[in-house]
Amino acid sequence: MATPSNVAIAELEEAFQQRIDREEKIEPKDWMPDAYRQNLIRQMSQHAHSEVVGQLPEGEWITRAPTLRRKAILLAKVQDEAGHGLYLYSATETLGVSREELTEQLLAGSAKYASIFNYPTLTWADVGAIGWLVDGAAIVNQISLCRTSYGPYARAMVRICKEESFHVRQGYEIMTVLARGSAEQRAMAQDALDRWWWPTLMMFGPHDTDSAHSGRSMRWKIKRQSNDELRQKFVDQSVAQAEFLGLAIPDKALKWNDTRNHFDFGEIDWDEFRAVLDGEGPCNHERMEARRKADEEARWIRGATLAYAEKERVRSSTGTES
Ligand code: BYC
Numbered sequence: 001m002a003t004p005s006n007v008a009i010a011e012l013e014e015a016f017q018q019r020i021d022r023e024e025k026i027e028p029k030d031w032m033p034d035a036y037r038q039n040l041i042r043q044m045s046q047h048a049h050s051e052v053v054g055q056l057p058e059g060e061w062i063t064r065a066p067t068l069r070r071k072a073i074l075l076a077k078v079q080d081e082a083g084h085g086l087y088l089y090s091a092t093e094t095l096g097v098s099r100e101e102l103t104e105q106l107l108a109g110s111a112k113y114a115s116i117f118n119y120p121t122l123t124w125a126d127v128g129a130i131g132w133l134v135d136g137a138a139i140v141n142q143i144s145l146c147r148t149s150y151g152p153y154a155r156a157m158v159r160i161c162k163e164e165s166f167h168v169r170q171g172y173e174i175m176t177v178l179a180r181g182s183a184e185q186r187a188m189a190q191d192a193l194d195r196w197w198w199p200t201l202m203m204f205g206p207h208d209t210d211s212a213h214s215g216r217s218m219r220w221k222i223k224r225q226s227n228d229e230l231r232q233k234f235v236d237q238s239v240a241q242a243e244f245l246g247l248a249i250p251d252k253a254l255k256w257n258d259t260r261n262h263f264d265f266g267e268i269d270w271d272e273f274r275a276v277l278d279g280e281g282p283c284n285h286e287r288m289e290a291r292r293k294a295d296e297e298a299r300w301i302r303g304a305t306l307a308y309a310e311k312e313r314v315r316s317s318t319g320t321e322s
Contacts, residue, residue, distance in 0.1 A: 020221050025151035028094040036220050039213060040150055041095050042111075043222065045102045048088035050114035053106075053287050055081045057121040058130055066124060073170055074127065080163045087159065091152040107292055115273060116199050118281030125178055125185075125192035131171015133193075133200040133238070139164040140234045141204065149221040172241065179245040186246075193242065194250045201265075202273045204231035235263050 004012065013033050019026065026032055055078050062078065065071035089099045105111035116134055121127065139161060146157040178189040205227040208214055217223040225233075235254075242249050253266035275281065279288075 017219075020149050020219075023221075025154060026149050027151045035216070036222075037095050039217060039220070040153065040222060041092060041097050043213070043217070044088055044092040044095075044150075044153055045097070045105065046112050046114075048085050048092060048102065049106045049111060050117065051081050051085035051088060053113045053117045053291060054134075056287055056290055057117055057119070057283075058127055060121055061124065061127050064124070065127075070174075077131070077167050077170060080167065084156075084160045084163070087156040088153075091150075091156045094152050103295065107288070107295060109279065109288070112277065113287075114203055115276040115281065116203050118276050118283045118287060119195070119199050120283055122195075123188050123192060125175070125188040126196070128171050128174030128178060128189065129192035129196040131167050131169075132175050132241070133171075133196050134203070135164050135167040135171060136238065137200050137203045137234050139168060140230050140237070144223070144225045144230060147221075147224050153222075175245055175247075179247060189245070190247050193247050197250050198268060198272075199276075201231055201235070201268055202276075204228070204234070206270070206273075232262055235265050239263055 012031055016026075016031065016033060016036070026036075058074065058081075059078050062071060062074055065074050089102060092102060093099060102111070106113065121130070142157050142161050142164060146154055146161060148154045148157065175189055175192075178185040205211055208226045208228045211227050214223060214226055218226065239249065239254070251266045253264060255264050257264045276284065279285075
């Protein structure tokens with residue numbers, strides 16, 4: 001097959017951008033610039049990895065949940081996260097990359113996952129704080145991604161957001177019970193807020209001025225709102241929620257700004273953010289170790305499933321039993 005000339009590629013790229021500008025969704029079989037494809041594979045696969053690794057901090061509390069009811073809810077929530085990973089890996093595969101390749105990138109450390117999951121869950125209140133803050137931040141980002149330009153990603157996001165809204169409610173309800181409980185429970189809730197607040201703000205990524213991918217991602221409408229815009233939205237919505245709980249957000253600079261019509265807030269510790277991305281967060285090693293172990297232990301079932309699928313393929317194409 002002849003390769004398109006540079007002129008033909010430029011024309012294709014222009015037509016592609018016009019489709020994006022008209023708010024048309026891009027579908028798997030449509031022509032797309034290679035850089036658009038690669039950028040999507042990068043973001044979507046890291047998003048999938050985050051969902052999968054994200055099961056670990058809360059998963060540690062399934063056996064220690066305070067009641068049977070709490071245990072059943074948490075179990076369902078963690079299973080939802082696994083499901084989100086599956087939707088996202090499937091959506092990423094429509095771009096021509098296999099799930100095995102994506103998993104290898106995670107295990108080799110060449111693909112990132114959300115920094116937040118490298119922090120430990122020390123008390124039951126952390127499960128509440130994750131639901132309220134971490135899922136709360138995720139949903140702010142993901143509601144925006146429901147309008148992303150790539151069809152399969154946008155559709156996965158719609159479903160994920162519905163489930164995330166249940167997660168936020170379960171987390172906030174845990175925080176409400178603790179905040180209205182004994183002095184010890186209130187202290188536990190405050191301590192969880194103190195430890196999760198800043199890492200949650202880091203979830204939105206570097207400032208727009210330092211964000212390597214934002215320019216292109218915004219032009220291609222992969223991202224619909226910038227890192228800083230989404231972070232601001234999250235801060236603005238969280239202040240009243242913390243007040244209702246009677247808890248204090250650990251930021252002395254947090255203050256309503258009449259001119260901007262937003263809350264001002266303090267600066268993130270970017271050295272800490274970079275250290276976590278470089279693999280030096282409190283739980284990076286533990287998380288990767290857990291994923292490697294899971295991959296190793298599930299090798300036999302993947303092999304068996306693939307062998308079965310191959311047998312079925314041969315049977316349906318030849319009409320014979322092998
Ligand atoms: N952590 O140019 P930038 C959940 C990386 S899980 C780690 O701004 P971009 C849940 C970034 O990847 C929800 N890495 O990048 C699950 C890039 O590195 P590479 C997770 C980060 O892509 C279980 C570099 O820094 N949500 O809901 O334009 C339980 C430069 O950044 C982080 C998603 O994944 C970070 N925080 O913007 C509970 C949403 N921030 O690739 C809850 C989808 C930045 O060059 N992703 N980096 O090596 C996005 O919206 C965007 O990818 C980001 C970053 C806003 C995260």
